[in-house]
Amino acid sequence: MLELLSVQVKQGDNLFTYNSQVNKGAFCRIVGPSGVGKTTLLETIAGFNHIVAGEVSWQGQSFTYQKPESRPVSMMFQQDNLFTHLSVYTNIALGVRPSARLNEAEKQQLQQLCLQLGIVDQLDKLPPQLSGGQQQRAALARAIIHKKPILLLDEPFSALDKKLREDCIALTDTMRKQYNLTVLMVTHHPKELDQVATQTIEIS
Ligand SMILES: Nc1ncnc2c1ncn2[C@@H]1O[C@H](COP(=O)(O)OP(=O)(O)OP(=O)(O)O)[C@@H](O)[C@H]1O
Numbered sequence: 001m002l003e004l005l006s007v008q009v010k011q012g013d014n015l016f017t018y019n020s021q022v023n024k025g026a027f028c029r030i031v032g033p034s035g036v037g038k039t040t041l042l043e044t045i046a047g048f049n050h051i052v053a054g055e056v057s058w059q060g061q062s063f064t065y066q067k068p069e070s071r072p073v074s075m076m077f078q079q080d081n082l083f084t085h086l087s088v089y090t091n092i093a094l095g096v097r098p099s100a101r102l103n104e105a106e107k108q109q110l111q112q113l114c115l116q117l118g119i120v121d122q123l124d125k126l127p128p129q130l131s132g133g134q135q136q137r138a139a140l141a142r143a144i145i146h147k148k149p150i151l152l153l154d155e156p157f158s159a160l161d162k163k164l165r166e167d168c169i170a171l172t173d174t175m176r177k178q179y180n181l182t183v184l185m186v187t188h189h190p191k192e193l194d195q196v197a198t199q200t201i202e203i204s
Pocket residue numbers: 011012013014032033034035036037038039040041
């Protein structure tokens with residue numbers, strides 16, 4: 001379980017307090033009006049914000065003060081997830097390790113994952129040569145191959161049209177089950193997650 005206990009975070013003049021529990025393996029949608037602190041919640045779990053008080057834990061182990069790279073999470077944003085001057089392959093391989101140098105087994109796993117995500121033919125290209133949906137699927141591949149148990153998604157498909165959004169949500173759900181991930185997704189279209197969401201956090 002991912003747990004936030006009286007976690008307090010300052011953003012400018014705002015002080016946010018979070019109390020949430022997300023079950024292991026959940027697909028949790030995070031909803032609420034604009035400016036209420038949804039992105040701040042994900043950034044706090046990812047380690048990008050200073051926590052003033054409280055505790056964040058995974059499976060009973062606190063990671064409140066751990067650096068982002070040591071936390072059991074990977075995060076994907078609405079856009080600009082990829083380095084534009086590096087190939088799609090290298091971008092995804094960076095999810096394995098900073099050198100992006102992979103052994104044969106890792107290369108095969110990357111190929112297999114990209115085959116499933118429908119981007120295996122795009123690996124030699126630069127991200128700007130891909131469509132928006134392909135770019136987000138490449139970012140998803142990088143996040144998944146990172147092998148962290150918690151996947152934080154901040155409106156990841158909101159720039160895509162409705163049909164593509166639905167396809168990407170279904171793919172994310174398949175990945176959740178296959179890789180035993182706990183997914184937290186901020187969305188302004190909660191109904192689109194009706195089929196997949198096992199839990200909802202409403203921030204008001
Ligand atoms: N780095 C920052 N410095 C100062 N204020 C910030 C910072 N980041 C966010 N805020 C403020 O904190 C509040 C919450 O922002 P946040 O992005 O978490 O909201 P949100 O619920 O994700 O909104 P939206 O649905 O519009 O994306 C907003 O009022 C925002 O202006």
